[in-house]
Amino acid sequence: DSGVTQTPKHLITATGQRVTLRCSPRSGDLSVYWYQQSLDQGLQFLIHYYNGEERAKGNILERFSAQQFPDLHSELNLSSLELGDSALYFCASTARGEGNEQFFGPGTRLTVL
Amino acid sequence: DQQVKQNSPSLSVQEGRISILNCDYTNSMFDYFLWYKKYPAEGPTFLISISSIKDKNEDGRFTVFLNKSAKHLSLHIVPSQPGDSAVYFCAAKSYNTDKLIFGTGTRLQVFP
Numbered sequence: 540d541s542g543v544t545q546t547p548k549h550l551i552t553a554t555g556q557r558v559t560l561r562c563s564p565r566s567g568d569l570s571v572y573w574y575q576q577s578l579d580q581g582l583q584f585l586i587h588y589y590n591g592e593e594r595a596k597g598n599i600l601e602r603f604s605a606q607q608f609p610d611l612h613s614e615l616n617l618s619s620l621e622l623g624d625s626a627l628y629f630c631a632s633t634a635r636g637e638g639n640e641q642f643f644g645p646g647t648r649l650t651v652l
Numbered sequence: 653d654q655q656v657k658q659n660s661p662s663l664s665v666q667e668g669r670i671s672i673l674n675c676d677y678t679n680s681m682f683d684y685f686l687w688y689k690k691y692p693a694e695g696p697t698f699l700i701s702i703s704s705i706k707d708k709n710e711d712g713r714f715t716v717f718l719n720k721s722a723k724h725l726s727l728h729i730v731p732s733q734p735g736d737s738a739v740y741f742c743a744a745k746s747y748n749t750d751k752l753i754f755g756t757g758t759r760l761q762v763f764p
Contacts, residue, residue, distance in 0.1 A: 541695065570750065581656070581741060581754035582696070595751055629695050639684045639745055641752060643695035 542566065543632050543644035551650045557618040560647045564611055564632030570594075571613040572641060573605055576627040588613055620651045655679045656744050658755035665762050671729040673758050675742030678723065682744040686752065687716060687727045690739045699740075700727070732762045 542565035552558055564571050569590045574582040584597035588607035599605075602620075607613040617624060627648050631641035657676045665671045675685075683704040688696035702709040702716045702725070709716050715728045729736055739759045743752040 541697070543695070545695075572751065574752075574754075579756070581756040582743075582752070584751040584753070587750055595749060597751060631695075633750070639750075640686060640698045640701060642698060643688075645693070645695045 541642040541644065543630060543642055545628075545630055545644035545647050547647060548645065549648050549650075551652065552620060553652055554620055554622060556620050556651075557616065558620065558649065560615040560617070560628050560630075560649075562613045562615070562630030562632075562644055564613070564630075565634075565642055568632035568634045568642075569611065570633050571607055571611070572631045572633075573599075573613070573615050574629045574631065574643075576629065576646075577623075578626075582629060585615070617649070622651050625649055625651045654756075655682075656742055656753050656755040658740075658742055658758050660758050661756070662759040662761070665732045665760065667734055667762055667764050668731045671727075671732045671736065671760055671762065673727040673729075673740050673742075673760065675725045675727075675755055676723060677725075677744050679744070679746065679753075680723075681746040681748070682753075683747045684745050685716070685718060685725050686743045686745075687714075688741045688743060688754075689736075690741060690757070696741060729760075732760075734762050734764065736760060737762050 573585040585599040587595040631643045686701040687699040739757045742755040
């Protein structure tokens with residue numbers, strides 16, 4: 540158990556809908572990262588938040604947005620969903636100054652029908 | 653452009669033998685490399701890492717080798733055990749960013 544939690548574990552929805560994925564980092568970690576893993580692909584970096592502020596953006600679609608709250612949990616919002624958004628979404632956390640290892644949650648499997 | 657490449661999608665090794673997983677990268681700015689192991693329905697689990705100032709790092713049965721001139725790293729597992737059967741991802745980061753760039757993974761199967 541990495542200490543990073545994600546909910547829900549599975550999500551099935553229809554095209555055009557909007558969903559919210561939630562992540563709670565390890566206790567004390569200030570950074571949260573979101574990654575997307577499509578079928579048989581590596582993890583693709585989406586966005587990084589540090590202590591409530593956006594730090595870096597990757598290949599994140601404009602239909603996607605994220606935020607990190609004062610209690611350090613983070614939410615990834617996906618809107619106007621398309622079939623191609625079906626993927627595993629992982630969040631990871633790390634503490635500043637503790638090295639470069641990121642610790643991943645179990646992921647949310649999103650299926651868009 | 654795939655900056656981190658794992659050219660072998662799968663590898664099958666007998667229990668007790670050595671498993672060697674390979675990873676190539678193209679970005680000279682990468683200065684830290686990590687290996688993650690992933691079981692089905694779970695998130696990636698950190699395994700071992702290496703800084704670009706080193707050429708070898710060892711942790712129990714796991715050793716990572718880095719060849720900077722060839723932009724190549726490898727993960728050695730000795731001896732391999734059936735519980736090592738998983739997908740292994742190589743990842744890299746550069747000094748000026750926290751994001752990890754992942755390869756596409758190698759599925760390792762260790763058979764008795």
